[in-house]
Amino acid sequence: MVVTLLLVLAATTGTGMVTLAVCEGEGPLAPFMATAAPSHAAADSTIGAAARALAPIRPARADGEDEGRAGAEPGREIKELLEVLANLALVLVLAHIAEVALASFAHRENLPRAM
Numbered sequence: 001m002v003v004t005l006l007l008v009l010a011a012t013t014g015t016g017m018v019t020l021a022v023c024e025g026e027g028p029l030a031p032f033m034a035t036a037a038p039s040h041a042a043a044d045s046t047i048g049a050a051a052r053a054l055a056p057i058r059p060a061r062a063d064g065e066d067e068g069r070a071g072a073e074p075g076r077e078i079k080e081l082l083e084v085l086a087n088l089a090l091v092l093v094l095a096h097i098a099e100v101a102l103a104s105f106a107h108r109e110n111l112p113r114a115m
Helices: 003-024 040-044 046-054 076-107
Strands: none
Touching: 003 076
16 A cells, blocks of 8 residues: 555656646756747748648637647646646645554554554
């Protein structure tokens, strides 16, 4: 149980750092996860203007969901994984506390004090 909790916490920390790097461009992994920003010279050129004009226009959706579409929020999948891992960590912490309480009651000893 403790090893599983430590592994989930390590995975949560890792995905948190990746999320910070991808979405905010900050943190210790930012230099390795930096997304290339378009250069201003290419955007101002005639070719850049033509490319923007010929780019397909995505239809607006009333419900605001862009799942599965190109150009959706960067790092959305890693954010979802981070959320799942954080919730799993909370569940494991609560399960650990419950197990300690049950074991203390069953063995009639104060396990939190021993820890």
